[in-house]
Amino acid sequence: MTALAPGFVDPPLAAQAVFRRLLDAMARPGMVVSLEAPPAPPPLALAAGAIALTLCDADTAVWLDPALRTAEVVAWLRFHTGCRIVGAAEDAAFAFAADTVALPFDRLPIGSDEFPDRSATAVVQVARLGAGAPLCLAGPGIETTTRLHVQGLPAGFVAWRARNHVAYPRGVDVVLVAGTQIAGLPRSTAVTEG
Amino acid sequence: MSLPGYNFAYLDEQTKRMIRRALLKAVAIPGYQVPFASREMPLAYGWGTGGMQVTAAVIGPDDVLKVIDQGADDTTNAVSIRRFFALTAGVRTTERTVEATIIQTRHRIPETPLTAGQILVYQVPQPEPLRKLEPRETETRRMHALAEYGLMHVKLYEDIARHGRITLSYDYPVLVNGRHVMAPSPIPSFDNPKMHRSPALQLFGAGREKRIYAVPPYTSVESLAFEDHPFHPWKANAPCGLCGATDSYLDEVVVDDRGGRLFVCSDTDHCTTRRAAGHRGAAAGHALAGAGE
Structure with missing residues (x-):
C-alpha cells in the first residue's frame, strides 16, 4: 500500500480559489482557466482532483469511468472527500472520465423539467486545451461566439452536446480538463465543430 | 485575517x-x-x-x-x-x-x-416572479418547466386595461x-x-x-412588455439636487414639515464621485450632502 497523496493544505482557502476559477470558467464558457491543484493520483488529472476536493462530499454521488476507477483514485477520493462512488452512470452527480472512446454520456442524469438542476456535472479529461481541433461556442457568458481548441476530445462528443443542448433546460454540464487547466461547457452553450 | x-x-x-x-x-x-x-x-x-x-x-x-x-x-x-x-x-x-x-x-x-x-x-x-399570481410552489415550478408564462402576461395586460400602462415600478419581471x-x-x-x-x-x-x-x-x-406597450423604466422627472445628475435613479427625500422635498441620487458612490469632480446640483451644500461640503 503506497502512501495516499495529500489533499488541500489549507482547505477553506484552497477550495475557494479553485471554486472561483471554476465559477469563472462556467460563467465564461470556452475560456481556458488554470487551477492551483494539489497532487492527485494518476490517471486523475490534477485539475479534476482539485474539482473533486472542492465540490464533492458525502452528499454527492461520484461516478468514475473504467479508466479512472483504479484503487488509488477511489481510495484518494473516499479519504479526502468522503463521497459515495457509484457504479452506474445514471446515479452520478459528478462523473469523472478519462476514456476517450466509450463514454456513456447519454446515461448521465439530465434532471427533470421541474428540476433541471438535478443533473450530472461531467469532468472530462482531454489531452490539451488551447491546441487541437477548434470548437465554436455560443450562448450565455459569451459575447458573440468564441473558439475553444481541444486536443483529444472523446469520440462523439459534439454530436452528444447537440442532443444535450436540445434538451435545455435539462442537460449535463461539462468541465473539460487537461493537467491543471479547465474550460467550462455548461448545458446552455451551443457547441459546433469548426 | x-x-x-x-x-x-x-x-x-x-x-x-x-x-x-x-x-x-x-x-x-x-x-x-x-x-x-x-x-x-x-x-x-x-x-x-x-x-x-x-x-x-x-x-x-x-x-x-x-x-x-x-x-x-x-x-x-x-x-x-x-x-x-x-x-x-x-x-x-x-x-x-x-x-x-x-x-x-x-x-x-x-x-x-x-x-x-x-x-x-x-x-x-x-x-418566484409568479408567486403573487400562483401561491402553489408545485404549480409555479410546472409553469417554469413548460415555459408557460401566460399568467404573467395576463397580469401585465390587466394593468394596462385598468391603468393604461404597466404599473410595476420595481421587481419588474x-x-x-x-x-x-x-x-x-x-x-x-x-x-x-x-x-x-x-x-x-x-x-x-x-x-x-x-x-x-x-x-x-x-x-x-x-x-416583459407588449409590442404596443413597450417597457418604460421609471424615474423621477428631476435632476439630482446635490450633483445635478439627470441620468441616475433618484430618491425623494422630505426635508421639512412644510412639504419641502429634494431628489438625490440613490447611488451614494455615484453622487459623491460626481460632486468630487465638481458637479453641483440646485441644492448643493444642503445638510444631506454630509460633512464633505
Missing part, C-alpha cells in the same frame, strides 16, 4: 460546497431558481441572508467587497454586512464601485457600469436567455436594462425562500 474560532467567511466548508454546487447549476441554467439548503445566519431572514451566503461561498482573501442597500453604502444593513465580511474573511472593503470585485446589493444596481471581473450578488426577498421568467429582486425597473448583456456575473440569493439563481455575463435579460 479572519475571526478566531470561526471558519474563513463564517460558513463551514460542507455548507460552502453545497452552495457552490448550487451556484454552478444556477450559472448553467440562467434564470432558473436552484433550491438550496439555506442556513441560519447571525441576523434575521429578510436582512440579506441569501446574499450573504452567496457572498460567503464566493469570497476570497484577495477580494474587495462593496455592499449597498438601496444604492447607499452607509445604511445599517450595508455597514453591518460589510463589517461582517471584514471580520470573518479579513477582506478589504470599499465604497467605490470601480474598486470592488464583489458587490453585494439590496435593491439597486450601481450607476457606474460594471466590468467583466466583477460579481454582483443580489439579496432577494421573493425569488424579466425573461432571461429567452427561456426563464425571473424576478430581478426589488430593483427599480430603471435598473432592469443594466442587467441585459452585462459583462459582470450576477448571482442571486434568497435565504428565507432557499433559492439561488444567476445571470452569466452577456446574457439576454428582457423586461
Whole structure:
C-alpha cells in the first residue's frame, strides 16, 4: 500500500480559489482557466482532483469511468472527500472520465423539467486545451461566439452536446480538463465543430 | 485575517460546497431558481441572508467587497454586512464601485457600469416572479418547466386595461436567455436594462425562500412588455439636487414639515464621485450632502 497523496493544505482557502476559477470558467464558457491543484493520483488529472476536493462530499454521488476507477483514485477520493462512488452512470452527480472512446454520456442524469438542476456535472479529461481541433461556442457568458481548441476530445462528443443542448433546460454540464487547466461547457452553450 | 474560532467567511466548508454546487447549476441554467439548503445566519431572514451566503461561498482573501442597500453604502444593513465580511474573511472593503470585485446589493444596481471581473450578488426577498399570481410552489415550478408564462402576461395586460400602462415600478419581471421568467429582486425597473448583456456575473440569493439563481455575463435579460406597450423604466422627472445628475435613479427625500422635498441620487458612490469632480446640483451644500461640503 503506497502512501495516499495529500489533499488541500489549507482547505477553506484552497477550495475557494479553485471554486472561483471554476465559477469563472462556467460563467465564461470556452475560456481556458488554470487551477492551483494539489497532487492527485494518476490517471486523475490534477485539475479534476482539485474539482473533486472542492465540490464533492458525502452528499454527492461520484461516478468514475473504467479508466479512472483504479484503487488509488477511489481510495484518494473516499479519504479526502468522503463521497459515495457509484457504479452506474445514471446515479452520478459528478462523473469523472478519462476514456476517450466509450463514454456513456447519454446515461448521465439530465434532471427533470421541474428540476433541471438535478443533473450530472461531467469532468472530462482531454489531452490539451488551447491546441487541437477548434470548437465554436455560443450562448450565455459569451459575447458573440468564441473558439475553444481541444486536443483529444472523446469520440462523439459534439454530436452528444447537440442532443444535450436540445434538451435545455435539462442537460449535463461539462468541465473539460487537461493537467491543471479547465474550460467550462455548461448545458446552455451551443457547441459546433469548426 | 479572519475571526478566531470561526471558519474563513463564517460558513463551514460542507455548507460552502453545497452552495457552490448550487451556484454552478444556477450559472448553467440562467434564470432558473436552484433550491438550496439555506442556513441560519447571525441576523434575521429578510436582512440579506441569501446574499450573504452567496457572498460567503464566493469570497476570497484577495477580494474587495462593496455592499449597498438601496444604492447607499452607509445604511445599517450595508455597514453591518460589510463589517461582517471584514471580520470573518479579513477582506478589504470599499465604497467605490470601480474598486470592488464583489458587490453585494439590496435593491439597486450601481450607476457606474460594471466590468467583466466583477460579481454582483443580489439579496432577494421573493425569488418566484409568479408567486403573487400562483401561491402553489408545485404549480409555479410546472409553469417554469413548460415555459408557460401566460399568467404573467395576463397580469401585465390587466394593468394596462385598468391603468393604461404597466404599473410595476420595481421587481419588474424579466425573461432571461429567452427561456426563464425571473424576478430581478426589488430593483427599480430603471435598473432592469443594466442587467441585459452585462459583462459582470450576477448571482442571486434568497435565504428565507432557499433559492439561488444567476445571470452569466452577456446574457439576454428582457423586461416583459407588449409590442404596443413597450417597457418604460421609471424615474423621477428631476435632476439630482446635490450633483445635478439627470441620468441616475433618484430618491425623494422630505426635508421639512412644510412639504419641502429634494431628489438625490440613490447611488451614494455615484453622487459623491460626481460632486468630487465638481458637479453641483440646485441644492448643493444642503445638510444631506454630509460633512464633505
